[in-house]
Amino acid sequence: MFVQLELGWLNHPFPTSNFRISSSEQIRVLRGLGLQSVRYVPAKSTLAPEARLELAREAVTQDVDEAAEDDEEADADLLAQFNTRQERCNQRFQEATRAYTALSATVQAQPLQARAQAEALIRSCVADLLARGPCAVHLLVGSADQHAAVHAVNVMVLALLLGQSLGLQAQQLHGLGVSALLHDLGKVSLPGHIGEPGAALTPADLQRYQSHVGLSVELAQAMGLPSDVLIAIAQHHEMANGSGFPLHLVAEDISRWGQILALVNRYDRLCNPLHGEPALTPHEAVAKLFALLRENFDASVLGAFVRQMGVYPPGSLVQLVDGRFAVVVIVDPAHALRPGVVPYQPDVPRSEAALLSLARIPELGILRSLKPAQLPRAALEYLLPQPRISYFFERALGALDQGDKA
Numbered sequence: 001m002f003v004q005l006e007l008g009w010l011n012h013p014f015p016t017s018n019f020r021i022s023s024s025e026q027i028r029v030l031r032g033l034g035l036q037s038v039r040y041v042p043a044k045s046t047l048a049p050e051a052r053l054e055l056a057r058e059a060v061t062q063d064v065d066e067a068a069e070d071d072e073e074a075d076a077d078l079l080a081q082f083n084t085r086q087e088r089c090n091q092r093f094q095e096a097t098r099a100y101t102a103l104s105a106t107v108q109a110q111p112l113q114a115r116a117q118a119e120a121l122i123r124s125c126v127a128d129l130l131a132r133g134p135c136a137v138h139l140l141v142g143s144a145d146q147h148a149a150v151h152a153v154n155v156m157v158l159a160l161l162l163g164q165s166l167g168l169q170a171q172q173l174h175g176l177g178v179s180a181l182l183h184d185l186g187k188v189s190l191p192g193h194i195g196e197p198g199a200a201l202t203p204a205d206l207q208r209y210q211s212h213v214g215l216s217v218e219l220a221q222a223m224g225l226p227s228d229v230l231i232a233i234a235q236h237h238e239m240a241n242g243s244g245f246p247l248h249l250v251a252e253d254i255s256r257w258g259q260i261l262a263l264v265n266r267y268d269r270l271c272n273p274l275h276g277e278p279a280l281t282p283h284e285a286v287a288k289l290f291a292l293l294r295e296n297f298d299a300s301v302l303g304a305f306v307r308q309m310g311v312y313p314p315g316s317l318v319q320l321v322d323g324r325f326a327v328v329v330i331v332d333p334a335h336a337l338r339p340g341v342v343p344y345q346p347d348v349p350r351s352e353a354a355l356l357s358l359a360r361i362p363e364l365g366i367l368r369s370l371k372p373a374q375l376p377r378a379a380l381e382y383l384l385p386q387p388r389i390s391y392f393f394e395r396a397l398g399a400l401d402q403g404d405k406a
Contacts, residue, residue: 002044007033013368016337020045022363023321029367082330082340082355089138089392092128096121096156097149100181104148104188107219115223122156122177126170129160134396136332136340137161139314139389147196148187150390151268156180157391158264165304165333166260176257178225179232183261186215199276210245213237232257236265239296251298259298263305266293271315271389282313282328282389283369310336315389317370317380321363325375326356327383332396335359341366344379 005017012033014026021027030038099121107114129135159180163173187195194201194209201209217234235258238244240251244262254262269277270285280288286309294302310331312318318326318341330340338359345353358364372380 002041003030004039004041005033005035006039007035014365019365020363022365025323025367026321079352079355083351085394086138086140086329089394090140092125093140093153093157093390093392096125096153097146100149100152101146104185107185107188107223111219111222112224115225118178118181118223119174122174122181125156125160126173126177129164129173129393130170132393132395134332134334135161135164135393136330136396137309137314137391138394139327139329140392147272147274148184150388151272152181152184154268154272154390155183155261155264157393158267159260161308161393162260162264162301162305163257165308166256166301175226175229176232176260179229179236179257180261180264182216182220182223182225182229183233183236183265184212184216185219186212186217188219189215197275201275210237213246228255228257231255232261234258236261238262240298241295243296254298256301259301263289263297263301266296267305279387281316281369281371282309283311283316283318284371286311286313307336308333310339312337312339312366312369314339314391315384317372317375317383318366319368319370321365321367323367325370325379325383329355330394332359334396338362338365342383344382346378346382350382350385 002020003018005012005014007017013029021030099117103114103117106117156177160173160177163176168176190208190212194205195212197205197209213234213236217230220230220233232255234247235249235254238247238249238254238258239262240254240259242248242250251259267285267289270280270288271282273279286306289297289302290306308331310328310333312328312331314328314331316328318328320326320341320343325344326341328339328341332339335358338357340355340357340359342350342353342355348354356364358366372384375383
């Protein structure tokens with residue numbers, strides 16, 4: 001039966017509110033929602049109204065199992081191509097973090113040289129982004145060290161992807177990318193326990209921490225960067241409702257680049273927090289931004305970000321409708337609700353685990369999002385072995401079907 005739930009997607013665990021029931025587990029979850037009625041669409045259903053429910057359920061389940069087996073075999077053939085792309089993403093991410101570490105070490109003594117290093121990195125990333133056409137977001141699971149560099153590159157990558165989805169052209173993407181990469185550069189002037197702390201700060205320390213915005217602008221000025229870059233850096237903690245800092249600006253006073261930086265910076269800090277805050281899964285972070293913090297951000301920027309990252313961004317831990325645990329590893333904006341996942345397969349090494357493209361297996365959807373504590377320890381260590389979540393971009397997942405010609 002094809003059903004339509006008259007609920008927002010934050011009020012139920014299914015990827016969309018409109019879908020065809022394909023398992024008894026979905027029926028159990030539907031019953032648990034406490035709904036008085038569910039809208040049924042006969043024209044989109046495969047169940048004849050007069051058929052006995054149990055026989056129909058068995059037939060649908062058999063079809064789902066057969067389709068899943070066929071598509072899993074096809075996805076296994078794509079694994080080598082996916083791993084090649086994943087390795088390329090890892091290499092480019094590491095190159096970017098090394099470049100950031102190098103420029104942050106020299107910026108105070110040689111600001112013009114640091115500017116040249118930053119702009120060379122951004123030119124390369126923008127050219128790569130534009131040359132690859134529609135891009136997908138890849139999950140990179142790294143170690144917990146190099147906090148500053150990893151955060152800077154994460155914000156840069158997400159800002160470029162979001163800027164592209166908002167229609168920014170090459171020159172605008174370049175300025176946005178420089179702003180994103182350097183937004184926290186002023187932290188090099190702060191003590192380590194304040195600039196990158198792992199525990200809650202005292203009020204005095206928090207005030208010093210917030211001073212990093214002005215310090216970042218001062219360094220960007222010394223680098224001779226243009227005013228629109230300086231403005232974006234100055235606004236990366238401003239919120240549309242006036243609750244941000246340091247100037248408590250409201251929506252109409254925040255530049256487009258500033259709006260983008262504020263959003264992606266907050267998202268990364270929800271997933272990779274400082275100050276002793278608990279980490280959220282990417283799905284929880286998107287849900288929090290959309291449901292609880294939407295007044296903090298420009299509506300069009302937030303909407304574009306949700307479309308770019310999907311309801312289940314890379315790094316989200318999920319349970320599939322067949323009961324398996326999985327981690328989302330790639331999201332193609334063209335199929336944002338049907339990401340690529342790697343399932344938990346204890347008898348298969350993680351490096352050889354199958355990539356399942358849910359866009360190609362419509363019956364094998366996501367049943368619900370999970371918190372790390374809801375998974376068995378072995379499954380969590382298999383799917384998400386390191387706590388830090390990072391991203392890079394590659395060609396859209398659909399390009400995998402055409403073979404890897406890069």
